[in-house]
Amino acid sequence: MGDGASLKSEFVAFKTNRIVEAASRLFYERGYSSCTLDHVAAELGVTKPFLYSYFKNKESILAAICELGIREALTALEQVMAADHASHRDLLAQVVAKVGRIVIHRQEYVVVYQREMKHLSSADSDRILRMRASFDHQIGNLIRDGVNAGEFEADVDPFVSVWIGGLISWIPTWYSRKGQRSAEEVIEHLVQASLRLAGAN
Amino acid sequence: MGDGASLKSEFVAFKTNRIVEAASRLFYERGYSSCTLDHVAAELGVTKPFLYSYFKNKESILAAICELGIREALTALEQVMAADHASHRDLLAQVVAKVGRIVIHRQEYVVVYQREMKHLSSADSDRILRMRASFDHQIGNLIRDGVNAGEFEADVDPFVSVWIGGLISWIPTWYSRKGQRSAEEVIEHLVQASLRLAGAN
Secondary structure, three states: OOOHHHHHHHHHHHHHHHHHHHHHHHHHHHOOOOOOHHHHHHHHOOOHHHHHOOOOOHHHHHHHHHHHHHHHHHHHHHHHHHOOOOOHHHHHHHHHHHHHHHHHHOHHHHHHHHHHHHHOOHHHHHHHHHHHHHHHHHHHHHHHHHHHOOOOOOOOOOOHHHHHHHHHHHHHHHOOOOOOOOHHHHHHHHHHHHHHHOOOO | OOOHHHHHHHHHHHHHHHHHHHHHHHHHHHOOOOOOHHHHHHHHOOOHHHHHOOOOOHHHHHHHHHHHHHHHHHHHHHHHHHOOOOOHHHHHHHHHHHHHHHHHHOHHHHHHHHHHHHHOOHHHHHHHHHHHHHHHHHHHHHHHHHHHOOOOOOOOOOOHHHHHHHHHHHHHHHOOOOOOOOHHHHHHHHHHHHHHHOOOO
16 A cells, blocks of 8 residues: 555546445436436536546446445445454344445445446346345345344344345335434344344344 | 217217327337337327327326326225225225236326426426325325324335335336236235235234
Protein backbone atom coordinates (compact mmCIF):
# COMPACT_ATOMS: atom_id res chain seq x y z
CA MET A 1 0.00 0.00 0.00
CA GLY A 2 1.06 3.59 -0.47
CA ASP A 3 3.01 3.04 -3.71
CA GLY A 4 1.87 4.53 -6.99
CA ALA A 5 0.17 1.41 -8.32
CA SER A 6 -2.07 0.84 -5.31
CA LEU A 7 -2.89 4.52 -5.09
CA LYS A 8 -3.97 4.39 -8.72
CA SER A 9 -6.17 1.38 -8.09
CA GLU A 10 -7.70 3.19 -5.11
CA PHE A 11 -8.54 6.11 -7.40
CA VAL A 12 -10.13 3.72 -9.87
CA ALA A 13 -12.19 2.08 -7.13
CA PHE A 14 -13.23 5.49 -5.80
CA LYS A 15 -14.39 6.70 -9.20
CA THR A 16 -16.11 3.42 -10.02
CA ASN A 17 -17.98 3.61 -6.71
CA ARG A 18 -19.06 7.19 -7.35
CA ILE A 19 -20.45 6.23 -10.78
CA VAL A 20 -22.31 3.23 -9.38
CA GLU A 21 -23.70 5.33 -6.54
CA ALA A 22 -24.97 8.13 -8.81
CA ALA A 23 -26.41 5.69 -11.37
CA SER A 24 -28.15 3.69 -8.63
CA ARG A 25 -29.84 6.84 -7.35
CA LEU A 26 -30.99 7.78 -10.87
CA PHE A 27 -32.19 4.28 -11.78
CA TYR A 28 -33.99 4.08 -8.42
CA GLU A 29 -35.77 7.39 -8.93
CA ARG A 30 -36.50 7.36 -12.67
CA GLY A 31 -36.22 3.72 -13.69
CA TYR A 32 -33.41 2.16 -15.73
CA SER A 33 -35.18 2.42 -19.11
CA SER A 34 -35.83 6.14 -18.68
CA CYS A 35 -32.18 6.94 -17.85
CA THR A 36 -29.35 7.44 -20.33
CA LEU A 37 -25.61 7.63 -19.78
CA ASP A 38 -26.00 11.37 -20.49
CA HIS A 39 -28.13 11.62 -17.35
CA VAL A 40 -25.51 9.74 -15.33
CA ALA A 41 -22.70 11.92 -16.70
CA ALA A 42 -24.69 15.11 -15.97
CA GLU A 43 -25.43 13.93 -12.42
CA LEU A 44 -21.69 13.47 -11.79
CA GLY A 45 -20.60 16.57 -13.76
CA VAL A 46 -18.39 14.43 -16.03
CA THR A 47 -18.31 13.60 -19.73
CA LYS A 48 -19.70 10.42 -21.29
CA PRO A 49 -16.18 9.35 -22.47
CA PHE A 50 -15.15 9.50 -18.78
CA LEU A 51 -17.88 6.94 -17.98
CA TYR A 52 -16.77 4.75 -20.88
CA SER A 53 -13.26 4.56 -19.43
CA TYR A 54 -14.76 2.78 -16.40
CA PHE A 55 -17.79 0.95 -17.82
CA LYS A 56 -18.44 -0.61 -21.22
CA ASN A 57 -22.06 0.55 -21.34
CA LYS A 58 -25.16 1.33 -19.29
CA GLU A 59 -25.87 -2.37 -18.72
CA SER A 60 -22.49 -2.94 -17.10
CA ILE A 61 -23.24 -0.16 -14.59
CA LEU A 62 -26.56 -1.87 -13.86
CA ALA A 63 -24.70 -5.16 -13.35
CA ALA A 64 -22.34 -3.49 -10.85
CA ILE A 65 -25.35 -2.12 -8.93
CA CYS A 66 -27.17 -5.46 -8.94
CA GLU A 67 -24.09 -7.39 -7.84
CA LEU A 68 -23.15 -5.14 -4.94
CA GLY A 69 -25.65 -6.29 -2.30
CA ILE A 70 -25.20 -10.02 -2.90
CA ARG A 71 -21.39 -9.68 -3.05
CA GLU A 72 -21.36 -7.91 0.33
CA ALA A 73 -23.76 -10.55 1.70
CA LEU A 74 -21.45 -13.38 0.61
CA THR A 75 -18.44 -11.64 2.19
CA ALA A 76 -20.37 -11.18 5.45
CA LEU A 77 -21.37 -14.85 5.39
CA GLU A 78 -17.73 -15.93 4.95
CA GLN A 79 -16.57 -13.64 7.76
CA VAL A 80 -19.14 -15.00 10.20
CA MET A 81 -18.37 -18.60 9.19
CA ALA A 82 -14.63 -18.03 9.71
CA ALA A 83 -15.02 -16.50 13.18
CA ASP A 84 -15.67 -18.37 16.42
CA HIS A 85 -19.29 -19.10 17.24
CA ALA A 86 -20.99 -20.87 20.11
CA SER A 87 -23.56 -22.81 18.09
CA HIS A 88 -25.30 -23.12 14.72
CA ARG A 89 -28.10 -21.06 16.17
CA ASP A 90 -25.61 -18.32 16.99
CA LEU A 91 -24.09 -18.61 13.50
CA LEU A 92 -27.46 -18.27 11.77
CA ALA A 93 -28.46 -15.31 13.97
CA GLN A 94 -25.19 -13.51 13.20
CA VAL A 95 -25.33 -14.08 9.44
CA VAL A 96 -28.94 -12.99 9.16
CA ALA A 97 -28.35 -9.85 11.25
CA LYS A 98 -25.28 -8.86 9.22
CA VAL A 99 -26.93 -9.46 5.87
CA GLY A 100 -30.12 -7.73 7.02
CA ARG A 101 -28.06 -4.63 7.88
CA ILE A 102 -26.40 -4.74 4.45
CA VAL A 103 -29.78 -4.94 2.74
CA ILE A 104 -31.07 -1.96 4.73
CA HIS A 105 -27.87 0.01 4.09
CA ARG A 106 -27.97 -0.89 0.38
CA GLN A 107 -31.74 -0.57 0.09
CA GLU A 108 -31.66 1.42 -3.16
CA TYR A 109 -29.27 -1.01 -4.84
CA VAL A 110 -31.36 -4.02 -3.86
CA VAL A 111 -34.57 -2.40 -5.11
CA VAL A 112 -32.91 -1.51 -8.43
CA TYR A 113 -31.81 -5.15 -8.73
CA GLN A 114 -35.27 -6.49 -8.01
CA ARG A 115 -36.95 -4.08 -10.43
CA GLU A 116 -34.46 -4.05 -13.27
CA MET A 117 -32.86 -7.51 -13.33
CA LYS A 118 -34.61 -8.32 -16.59
CA HIS A 119 -32.39 -5.72 -18.31
CA LEU A 120 -29.18 -7.58 -17.34
CA SER A 121 -27.26 -9.46 -20.02
CA SER A 122 -27.67 -13.20 -19.60
CA ALA A 123 -23.99 -13.50 -18.56
CA ASP A 124 -24.42 -10.93 -15.77
CA SER A 125 -27.80 -12.31 -14.77
CA ASP A 126 -26.44 -15.87 -14.55
CA ARG A 127 -23.43 -14.76 -12.53
CA ILE A 128 -25.58 -12.88 -10.00
CA LEU A 129 -28.08 -15.75 -9.77
CA ARG A 130 -25.16 -18.12 -9.06
CA MET A 131 -24.04 -15.83 -6.23
CA ARG A 132 -27.57 -15.83 -4.81
CA ALA A 133 -27.78 -19.63 -5.17
CA SER A 134 -24.43 -19.96 -3.39
CA PHE A 135 -25.73 -17.85 -0.50
CA ASP A 136 -28.93 -19.93 -0.20
CA HIS A 137 -26.91 -23.14 -0.51
CA GLN A 138 -24.52 -22.18 2.30
CA ILE A 139 -27.41 -21.19 4.57
CA GLY A 140 -29.03 -24.52 3.67
CA ASN A 141 -25.85 -26.36 4.72
CA LEU A 142 -25.71 -24.40 7.95
CA ILE A 143 -29.30 -25.46 8.70
CA ARG A 144 -28.60 -29.09 7.79
CA ASP A 145 -25.60 -29.06 10.16
CA GLY A 146 -27.73 -27.48 12.87
CA VAL A 147 -30.37 -30.19 12.43
CA ASN A 148 -27.69 -32.92 12.54
CA ALA A 149 -26.20 -31.34 15.67
CA GLY A 150 -29.66 -31.55 17.26
CA GLU A 151 -29.87 -27.75 17.64
CA PHE A 152 -32.66 -27.20 15.10
CA GLU A 153 -35.87 -29.22 14.96
CA ALA A 154 -35.41 -32.53 13.15
CA ASP A 155 -38.16 -31.96 10.57
CA VAL A 156 -36.72 -28.70 9.20
CA ASP A 157 -35.98 -28.87 5.47
CA PRO A 158 -32.76 -27.04 4.42
CA PHE A 159 -34.86 -25.56 1.61
CA VAL A 160 -36.07 -23.17 4.31
CA SER A 161 -32.94 -21.18 3.39
CA VAL A 162 -34.85 -19.89 0.34
CA TRP A 163 -37.59 -18.55 2.64
CA ILE A 164 -34.98 -16.93 4.90
CA GLY A 165 -33.43 -15.34 1.80
CA GLY A 166 -36.93 -14.14 0.93
CA LEU A 167 -37.44 -12.49 4.33
CA ILE A 168 -34.16 -10.62 3.92
CA SER A 169 -34.79 -9.65 0.30
CA TRP A 170 -38.28 -8.46 1.08
CA ILE A 171 -37.16 -5.85 3.64
CA PRO A 172 -36.33 -3.10 1.09
CA THR A 173 -39.88 -3.26 -0.28
CA TRP A 174 -41.59 -2.33 2.96
CA TYR A 175 -38.93 -0.88 5.26
CA SER A 176 -38.72 2.91 5.42
CA ARG A 177 -36.18 4.96 7.32
CA LYS A 178 -39.08 7.26 8.18
CA GLY A 179 -41.27 4.35 9.33
CA GLN A 180 -42.31 3.37 12.85
CA ARG A 181 -39.58 0.79 13.35
CA SER A 182 -35.87 1.48 13.63
CA ALA A 183 -33.44 -0.52 11.52
CA GLU A 184 -32.27 -2.38 14.63
CA GLU A 185 -35.82 -3.34 15.60
CA VAL A 186 -36.34 -4.72 12.09
CA ILE A 187 -33.07 -6.68 12.36
CA GLU A 188 -34.13 -8.11 15.71
CA HIS A 189 -37.49 -9.21 14.24
CA LEU A 190 -35.68 -10.65 11.22
CA VAL A 191 -33.37 -12.72 13.41
CA GLN A 192 -36.30 -14.04 15.47
CA ALA A 193 -38.26 -14.89 12.32
CA SER A 194 -35.27 -16.67 10.76
CA LEU A 195 -34.62 -18.71 13.90
CA ARG A 196 -38.28 -19.72 13.98
CA LEU A 197 -38.11 -20.78 10.32
CA ALA A 198 -35.04 -22.90 11.09
CA GLY A 199 -36.79 -24.50 14.07
CA ALA A 200 -34.13 -23.02 16.36
CA ASN A 201 -36.32 -21.30 18.90
CA MET B 1 -78.61 -12.18 -14.56
CA GLY B 2 -79.31 -12.95 -18.18
CA ASP B 3 -80.96 -9.61 -18.97
CA GLY B 4 -79.44 -7.10 -21.38
CA ALA B 5 -77.84 -4.92 -18.72
CA SER B 6 -75.92 -7.71 -16.98
CA LEU B 7 -74.88 -9.20 -20.31
CA LYS B 8 -73.49 -5.81 -21.24
CA SER B 9 -71.56 -5.54 -17.99
CA GLU B 10 -70.20 -9.05 -18.60
CA PHE B 11 -68.95 -7.90 -21.99
CA VAL B 12 -67.28 -4.90 -20.39
CA ALA B 13 -65.62 -7.09 -17.76
CA PHE B 14 -64.49 -9.54 -20.43
CA LYS B 15 -62.92 -6.80 -22.56
CA THR B 16 -61.35 -5.09 -19.57
CA ASN B 17 -59.82 -8.41 -18.50
CA ARG B 18 -58.43 -9.04 -21.97
CA ILE B 19 -56.78 -5.60 -22.04
CA VAL B 20 -55.28 -6.07 -18.56
CA GLU B 21 -54.05 -9.54 -19.50
CA ALA B 22 -52.35 -8.41 -22.74
CA ALA B 23 -50.85 -5.30 -21.12
CA SER B 24 -49.54 -7.35 -18.18
CA ARG B 25 -47.76 -9.74 -20.56
CA LEU B 26 -46.20 -6.80 -22.46
CA PHE B 27 -45.17 -4.88 -19.32
CA TYR B 28 -43.74 -8.11 -17.88
CA GLU B 29 -41.68 -8.84 -20.97
CA ARG B 30 -40.58 -5.37 -22.08
CA GLY B 31 -41.02 -3.19 -19.00
CA TYR B 32 -43.70 -0.56 -18.47
CA SER B 33 -41.58 2.40 -19.63
CA SER B 34 -40.71 0.73 -22.93
CA CYS B 35 -44.36 -0.03 -23.78
CA THR B 36 -46.88 2.34 -25.33
CA LEU B 37 -50.63 2.03 -25.71
CA ASP B 38 -49.91 1.46 -29.42
CA HIS B 39 -48.11 -1.75 -28.43
CA VAL B 40 -51.05 -2.83 -26.29
CA ALA B 41 -53.53 -2.05 -29.07
CA ALA B 42 -51.41 -3.93 -31.64
CA GLU B 43 -51.12 -6.95 -29.31
CA LEU B 44 -54.92 -7.11 -29.05
CA GLY B 45 -55.60 -6.19 -32.70
CA VAL B 46 -57.72 -3.21 -31.64
CA THR B 47 -57.47 0.57 -32.05
CA LYS B 48 -56.17 2.99 -29.44
CA PRO B 49 -59.60 4.69 -29.14
CA PHE B 50 -60.99 1.25 -28.21
CA LEU B 51 -58.54 1.13 -25.28
CA TYR B 52 -59.52 4.67 -24.24
CA SER B 53 -63.15 3.60 -23.96
CA TYR B 54 -62.10 1.24 -21.14
CA PHE B 55 -59.07 2.94 -19.57
CA LYS B 56 -58.20 6.62 -19.15
CA ASN B 57 -54.51 6.10 -19.91
CA LYS B 58 -51.57 3.67 -19.67
CA GLU B 59 -51.19 4.30 -15.94
CA SER B 60 -54.76 3.22 -15.21
CA ILE B 61 -54.08 -0.11 -16.96
CA LEU B 62 -50.98 -0.49 -14.77
CA ALA B 63 -53.11 0.27 -11.70
CA ALA B 64 -55.59 -2.47 -12.71
CA ILE B 65 -52.70 -4.95 -13.08
CA CYS B 66 -51.14 -3.97 -9.75
CA GLU B 67 -54.46 -4.15 -7.89
CA LEU B 68 -55.53 -7.55 -9.19
CA GLY B 69 -53.39 -9.84 -6.98
CA ILE B 70 -54.06 -8.03 -3.72
CA ARG B 71 -57.80 -7.72 -4.48
CA GLU B 72 -58.05 -11.47 -5.07
CA ALA B 73 -55.99 -12.07 -1.90
CA LEU B 74 -58.38 -9.95 0.20
CA THR B 75 -61.39 -11.79 -1.26
CA ALA B 76 -59.77 -15.15 -0.45
CA LEU B 77 -59.05 -13.97 3.11
CA GLU B 78 -62.70 -12.92 3.59
CA GLN B 79 -63.98 -16.23 2.21
CA VAL B 80 -61.77 -18.27 4.55
CA MET B 81 -62.69 -16.09 7.54
CA ALA B 82 -66.41 -16.49 6.77
CA ALA B 83 -66.26 -20.30 6.50
CA ASP B 84 -66.08 -22.80 9.37
CA HIS B 85 -62.64 -23.59 10.70
CA ALA B 86 -61.37 -25.84 13.45
CA SER B 87 -58.75 -23.48 14.87
CA HIS B 88 -56.71 -20.33 14.25
CA ARG B 89 -53.92 -22.58 13.07
CA ASP B 90 -56.26 -24.06 10.50
CA LEU B 91 -57.45 -20.58 9.50
CA LEU B 92 -53.91 -19.31 8.97
CA ALA B 93 -52.92 -22.40 6.98
CA GLN B 94 -55.97 -22.05 4.73
CA VAL B 95 -55.49 -18.32 4.06
CA VAL B 96 -51.79 -18.69 3.32
CA ALA B 97 -52.36 -21.64 0.98
CA LYS B 98 -55.14 -19.83 -0.91
CA VAL B 99 -53.19 -16.59 -1.27
CA GLY B 100 -50.04 -18.48 -2.20
CA ARG B 101 -51.93 -20.15 -5.04
CA ILE B 102 -53.24 -16.77 -6.22
CA VAL B 103 -49.72 -15.34 -6.23
CA ILE B 104 -48.42 -18.29 -8.26
CA HIS B 105 -51.39 -18.10 -10.64
CA ARG B 106 -50.97 -14.31 -10.98
CA GLN B 107 -47.18 -14.43 -10.99
CA GLU B 108 -46.77 -12.01 -13.92
CA TYR B 109 -49.15 -9.45 -12.41
CA VAL B 110 -47.38 -9.55 -9.05
CA VAL B 111 -43.96 -9.14 -10.65
CA VAL B 112 -45.21 -6.18 -12.73
CA TYR B 113 -46.55 -4.62 -9.51
CA GLN B 114 -43.26 -5.11 -7.66
CA ARG B 115 -41.18 -3.75 -10.53
CA GLU B 116 -43.36 -0.90 -11.72
CA MET B 117 -45.20 0.38 -8.64
CA LYS B 118 -43.19 3.60 -8.74
CA HIS B 119 -45.02 4.54 -11.96
CA LEU B 120 -48.43 4.48 -10.24
CA SER B 121 -50.20 7.77 -9.53
CA SER B 122 -50.10 8.56 -5.83
CA ALA B 123 -53.88 7.97 -5.58
CA ASP B 124 -53.56 4.45 -7.07
CA SER B 125 -50.41 3.71 -5.11
CA ASP B 126 -52.04 4.76 -1.82
CA ARG B 127 -55.16 2.72 -2.53
CA ILE B 128 -53.14 -0.43 -3.27
CA LEU B 129 -50.90 0.10 -0.24
CA ARG B 130 -54.04 0.44 1.92
CA MET B 131 -55.29 -2.90 0.56
CA ARG B 132 -51.91 -4.50 1.37
CA ALA B 133 -51.94 -2.94 4.86
CA SER B 134 -55.47 -4.25 5.41
CA PHE B 135 -54.33 -7.75 4.47
CA ASP B 136 -51.34 -7.59 6.85
CA HIS B 137 -53.54 -6.10 9.57
CA GLN B 138 -56.14 -8.89 9.32
CA ILE B 139 -53.43 -11.56 9.40
CA GLY B 140 -51.96 -9.74 12.42
CA ASN B 141 -55.36 -9.88 14.16
CA LEU B 142 -55.70 -13.56 13.34
CA ILE B 143 -52.29 -14.18 14.94
CA ARG B 144 -53.16 -12.08 18.00
CA ASP B 145 -56.38 -14.10 18.41
CA GLY B 146 -54.40 -17.33 18.02
CA VAL B 147 -51.94 -16.23 20.70
CA ASN B 148 -54.80 -15.23 23.03
CA ALA B 149 -56.49 -18.59 22.39
CA GLY B 150 -53.26 -20.29 23.46
CA GLU B 151 -52.81 -21.89 20.02
CA PHE B 152 -49.75 -19.88 18.97
CA GLU B 153 -46.69 -19.32 21.16
CA ALA B 154 -47.17 -16.49 23.65
CA ASP B 155 -44.14 -14.45 22.56
CA VAL B 156 -45.21 -14.14 18.91
CA ASP B 157 -45.58 -10.51 17.80
CA PRO B 158 -48.54 -9.89 15.43
CA PHE B 159 -46.06 -7.86 13.34
CA VAL B 160 -44.96 -11.28 12.07
CA SER B 161 -47.84 -10.84 9.59
CA VAL B 162 -45.53 -8.53 7.59
CA TRP B 163 -42.95 -11.34 7.34
CA ILE B 164 -45.64 -13.81 6.27
CA GLY B 165 -46.76 -11.30 3.63
CA GLY B 166 -43.12 -11.13 2.57
CA LEU B 167 -42.82 -14.91 2.18
CA ILE B 168 -45.91 -14.90 -0.04
CA SER B 169 -44.85 -11.86 -2.07
CA TRP B 170 -41.36 -13.25 -2.58
CA ILE B 171 -42.54 -16.43 -4.33
CA PRO B 172 -42.90 -14.87 -7.82
CA THR B 173 -39.25 -13.80 -7.74
CA TRP B 174 -37.82 -17.28 -7.41
CA TYR B 175 -40.58 -19.73 -8.30
CA SER B 176 -40.52 -21.09 -11.84
CA ARG B 177 -43.08 -23.38 -13.42
CA LYS B 178 -40.13 -25.16 -15.04
CA GLY B 179 -38.28 -25.45 -11.71
CA GLN B 180 -37.68 -28.50 -9.54
CA ARG B 181 -40.63 -27.92 -7.24
CA SER B 182 -44.29 -28.15 -8.17
CA ALA B 183 -46.64 -25.33 -7.21
CA GLU B 184 -48.27 -27.55 -4.58
CA GLU B 185 -44.91 -28.41 -3.00
CA VAL B 186 -44.15 -24.70 -2.77
CA ILE B 187 -47.56 -24.08 -1.17
CA GLU B 188 -46.94 -26.84 1.36
CA HIS B 189 -43.56 -25.33 2.28
CA LEU B 190 -45.15 -21.88 2.47
CA VAL B 191 -47.82 -23.11 4.89
CA GLN B 192 -45.21 -24.81 7.10
CA ALA B 193 -43.00 -21.71 7.09
CA SER B 194 -45.95 -19.44 7.95
CA LEU B 195 -47.06 -21.69 10.82
CA ARG B 196 -43.50 -21.68 12.17
CA LEU B 197 -43.37 -17.89 11.97
CA ALA B 198 -46.65 -17.69 13.89
CA GLY B 199 -45.34 -20.09 16.54
CA ALA B 200 -48.09 -22.55 15.60
CA ASN B 201 -46.05 -25.66 15.00
